[in-house]
Amino acid sequence: MKEKILEMEEYAQERNVPIIEKKSIAFIMKYIKEHNVKNILEIGTAIGYSAILMASAKEDAFVTTIEKDEERYMEALKNVKACGFDKKVNVVFQDALDVNLSEDIKYDLIFIDAAKAQNTKFFEKYKYFLAKNGAIITDNLKFHGYVGERDKIESKNLKSLVGKIEDYIEFLKNNQEFKTTFYDIGDGLSVSIRNEE
Numbered sequence: 117m118k119e120k121i122l123e124m125e126e127y128a129q130e131r132n133v134p135i136i137e138k139k140s141i142a143f144i145m146k147y148i149k150e151h152n153v154k155n156i157l158e159i160g161t162a163i164g165y166s167a168i169l170m171a172s173a174k175e176d177a178f179v180t181t182i183e184k185d186e187e188r189y190m191e192a193l194k195n196v197k198a199c200g201f202d203k204k205v206n207v208v209f210q211d212a213l214d215v216n217l218s219e220d221i222k223y224d225l226i227f228i229d230a231a232k233a234q235n236t237k238f239f240e241k242y243k244y245f246l247a248k249n250g251a252i253i254t255d256n257l258k259f260h261g262y263v264g265e266r267d268k269i270e271s272k273n274l275k276s277l278v279g280k281i282e283d284y285i286e287f288l289k290n291n292q293e294f295k296t297t298f299y300d301i302g303d304g305l306s307v308s309i310r311n312e313e
């Protein structure tokens with residue numbers, strides 16, 4: 117599997133597919149082990165890199181991951197199979213904002229790593245699927261150092277995207293239902309845990 121992971125890293129670099137930073141996935145894998153996480157939902161599969169690594173963190177970890185880009189979905193399927201993880205990783209080909217998950221299944225960990233401008237929408241939609249004591253982890257809250265530096269950005273699109281990530285951070289900070297801890301790891305991570313009733 118190690119070789120396959122290296123191959124995926126090379127593939128991602130060559131084709132400009134964004135995948136999680138090593139320090140960030142190491143943090144998440146440690147979290148999975150330490151918090152006895154079993155059932156994981158990931159929004160944004162890309163080629164299956166983080167899904168496979170999260171599934172490998174613990175023998176009984178199972179990942180459902182959603183990807184809307186067909187080419188990446190196909191590549192993820194191929195990679196999951198090559199790692200022998202068909203039974204541990206379920207890749208869903210659909211826009212995560214349109215997916216109807218079974219309300220009977222709850223997730224110990226929800227990892228938001230898709231379109232960054234939609235973070236709040238993903239959070240609001242998927243929080244209902246979080247198990248008691250579960251966590252929602254979001255990646256790229258620094259967005260390559262642009263967050264907090266909007267004045268210096270010239271591109272209108274990038275400025276708008278960074279603005280939306282800043283709004284999401286505010287949304288997390290002011291959220292009465294969840295307590296969020298921010299980590300300066302990799303490209304910036306947050307862990308949100310529902311306050312006890």
Ligand code: SAM
Nearest residue numbers: 135136160162165166183184185211212230231
């Ligand atoms: N989690 C992956 C990893 O670390 O290996 C990287 C995911 S990449 C940062 C984000 C992915 O989310 C892209 O492949 C993109 O096509 C997908 N995506 C963006 N918006 C989405 C949506 N609404 N539904 C499903 N997938 C989405």
